[in-house]
Amino acid sequence: MTDAAHRLLWTIIALLLVAGGAAALAASYGVLPGGDPGATLLSARLLHQWRLATPWTTLAAAVAGALLALxxxxxxxxxLRRPRSAVRGTLSHPGRRPGRTRVAADVLVHALERDLTGAPGVRRARVVLTGAPPRPDVWIRVDLAADTPTARVREHVRAAVRRFATTAGCQPAHLDVTARIEPGRP
Structure with a gap:
């Protein structure tokens, strides 16, 4: 699922929850047409039918709750899980002479994260590799201190990605860098 699809899904869920809450609030204040603020939300007829089917209504409510929870x-x-297309296993690169160089993708990710956190002001770095190993997509998120000059961090990130490309023997097809600045002291 793409990021846009995730945002759309969570927007729909949020709108449904807000609409349900607004409808319940409007019913409690008697704003709905034909509504009375002193009346109960569920009619006596509906409560009577609920009580007539007592063991099955409780079971139906429990099953509906379990399905919603699942x-x-x-x-x-x-x-919360990592992208399915994340590069796992090894990156393989043919050498000039007969043979191959194999490097674990996790090792490259951790090395790039360590390299990124070496810059002054960078608190944390998170890297995800996706796509095909010869030209992977590189997703980077760096958390910066409030007083960190962004131009210096930008140059450090560029240099770290160049070192990564040289070490891994593959050029990133797509590079996405997100910088989050932590709030400073008042």
Whole structure:
């Protein structure tokens, strides 16, 4: 699922929750047409039918709650895991002479993260490699201190990516860098 699809999904969920809350609030104040603020939200007829089917209504409510909980768990798990197309295993590069050089992708990711955090003012760095190994997409997020000059960090990131490309023997097809600045002291 793309980032735009994720944003759309969470926007739809948020709008549904807001609409449900607004409808319940409007009903409680009697703003809805035909509504009475002193009346109960559920009619006596509906409560009577609920009580007539007592064991099955409780079971139906429990099953509906369990299904909602499972779908919420599935959605959160899908949101929190790494991208499916993340490069795992080894990057293989043919040498000038017969043979191949193999480097674990995790080793390259950790090395690039360590290189990025070596700049003054960079608190944390997170790197994800996706796509095909000869030309992977590189996703970088750096967390900066409030007083860090961004021009210096930009140059450091460029140099770190150049070193990464030289070390890995592959040029990034796409580079996405996100810088988050931590709030400073008052």
């Amino acid at each position: 779908s919420g768990h599935h959605l959160l798990r899908a949101e």
